Amino acid sequence: MQILDKSTIDSIEAIADQPLTIAGKTFQSRLMTGTGKYRSIPEMQQSVIASGCEIVTVAVRRVQTNAPGHEGLAEALDWSKIWMLPNTAGCQTAEDAIRVARLGREMAKLLGQENNNFVKLEVIPDSKYLLPDPIGTLQAAEKLVKEGFAVLPYINADPLLAKHLEEAGCATVMPLGSPIGSGQGIKNAANIQIIIDNAKIPVVVDAGIGTPSEAASAMEMGADALLINTAIAQAQNSAAMAKAMNLATTAGRLAYLAGRIPVKTYASASSPLTGTIS
Structure with missing residues (x-):
């Protein structure tokens, strides 16, 4: 049996380990996770570790108000090892999102990340379907970019909006695979593929992924990264699902790069037709 030599193994690992770069900052992991919907803080901590992620989103408003399930959340993670991505969850207008983004930047500074200007921008006025407002998102993004934020906007899978946000100076675009927390998987594959094919900034598929196979599928399309929260937090074994999503993200990325x-x-026969016994 032929065994892979070290140089071959190293070349494969080098492909898989190309860093993700967002606003000049590099990350080895292409999986981002969240901090909401967990049954307990310890379960969240274990899942974050198992996921191998380096970016974790934090809902600024829920932390600021100590909302149920978020008490002590900001102190529960080691922010010297994990990059905080404050998000504007709960904001219904551009103005509200801008204000909360500023609070998020100050929160990151208080927790030791002095140069953290990242914000996951969410403007969601619809309480039933939780679909983002494209006009409010663009308005808030333009303002926040001018204020020096690295804006990661959460959007519908709209290729034209994605391009407008890129031109406005956003650090990424984050199209939804399907509605938040629905676990429906990638329902907007055609539009997401257009966004991926045309974007010159990282594309992060966010929302709707329910299984590792769906995570791998999104990465196989050429997405630069994934943000997965509910599928991990609400799994029967959150830490095990976090690890599974980690492996799926890596496998999907390597498959995309492999071609x-x-x-x-x-049909196309796997075995050659020459030299067969007649």
Whole structure:
């Protein structure tokens, strides 16, 4: 049996380990996770570790108000090892999101991340379907970019909006795979693929992913990263699901870089036809 030599193994690992760069900051992990919806703080802590993630979102308003499930959350993670991504969850207008983004930047500074100007921008006036407001998102993004924020906007899978946000100076675009927390998977694959093909900034698929196979599928499309919260937090074993999502993200990325075979409408034999016994 032929064994892979060290140089071959190293070349494969080098492909998989190309860093993700957002606003000039590099990350080895392409999986981001959240801090909400967990049954307990210890379960959240274990899951974050198991996920291998380096970016974790924190809902600024819920932490500021000590909302149920968020008491002590800011102190529960080691922010010297994890990059905080404050988000504007709960904001219904551009003005509200801008204000909360500023609070998030100050919160990051208080926790030791003096140069953290990241914000996950969410403007969601719809309480039933939780779909982001494209106009309010663009307005808030333009303002926050001018204020020096690295803006990661959460959007519908709208290729034109994604391009407008890129032109406005956003650090990424974050199209939803399907509605937040729905676990429906990637329902907007065609539009997400257009966004990926045309973006010159990282594309992070956010919301709707329910299983590791869906996470791998998003990465195989060429997404630069994933943000997964509910599928991990609400799994029967959150830490195990976090690890599974970690492996799926890595596998999907490596598969994308490896290059899949073309899809054909006919069969193609795996074994050569020459030298067969007649």
